[in-house]
Amino acid sequence: MDRQVVVGVAIVRRGQVLAALRAGVDGGWEFPGGKVEPGESDEVAAAREIEEELGLRIRVGASLGHEEPIGDKYVLRVYLADLVDDAVAPVVREHSEIRWVPVADLHTLRWLPADVPFLAELRAALTGPREG
Numbered sequence: 451m452d453r454q455v456v457v458g459v460a461i462v463r464r465g466q467v468l469a470a471l472r473a474g475v476d477g478g479w480e481f482p483g484g485k486v487e488p489g490e491s492d493e494v495a496a497a498r499e500i501e502e503e504l505g506l507r508i509r510v511g512a513s514l515g516h517e518e519p520i521g522d523k524y525v526l527r528v529y530l531a532d533l534v535d536d537a538v539a540p541v542v543r544e545h546s547e548i549r550w551v552p553v554a555d556l557h558t559l560r561w562l563p564a565d566v567p568f569l570a571e572l573r574a575a576l577t578g579p580r581e582g
């Protein structure tokens with residue numbers, strides 16, 4: 451059976467990324483998002499989950515590129531997004547905590563294991579190639 455896709459959304463606002471803390475023993479910091487439902491595109495699922503979890507309207511952009519297995523049932527894809535309205539604040543509905551984190555500090559949080567490989571990609575996508 452194919453693995454079900456989980457979309458994580460890296461919402462970027464003024465150089466900071468919204469990180470969300472999943473509660474519980476298996477908890478940790480994650481990109482808000484959730485499972486893509488049958489017949490739904492990744493982008494539609496991402497926008498739906500962010501509206502449900504945080505009350506935010508987003509524009510979903512590019513995928514960070516690769517996908518990461520979560521256990522043996524799921525696979526995680528992470529998409530860049532920005533806010534339709536920068537002035538609207540997130541509402542915490544499902545997480546224990548949320549934080550806007552400067553891109554350079556993302557690695558200081560305790561992320562869920564599947565998320566860690568995306569951090570370098572995210573930093574590269576947001577800061578561009580370094581000049582030598």
Ligand SMILES: Nc1nc2c([nH]c(=O)n2[C@H]2C[C@H](O)[C@@H](COP(=O)(O)OP(=O)(O)OP(=O)(O)O)O2)c(=O)[nH]1
Pocket residue numbers: 456457458459479480481482483484485486499520524526562563564565
């Ligand atoms: N949303 C999200 N889930 C992640 C990330 N990294 C990671 O390992 N996961 C795991 C945690 C969960 O086991 C699974 C996603 O489940 P979920 O609970 O967010 O999905 P959902 O909102 O559709 O929930 P449900 O209706 O099935 O309960 O993927 C991440 O960055 N974002």
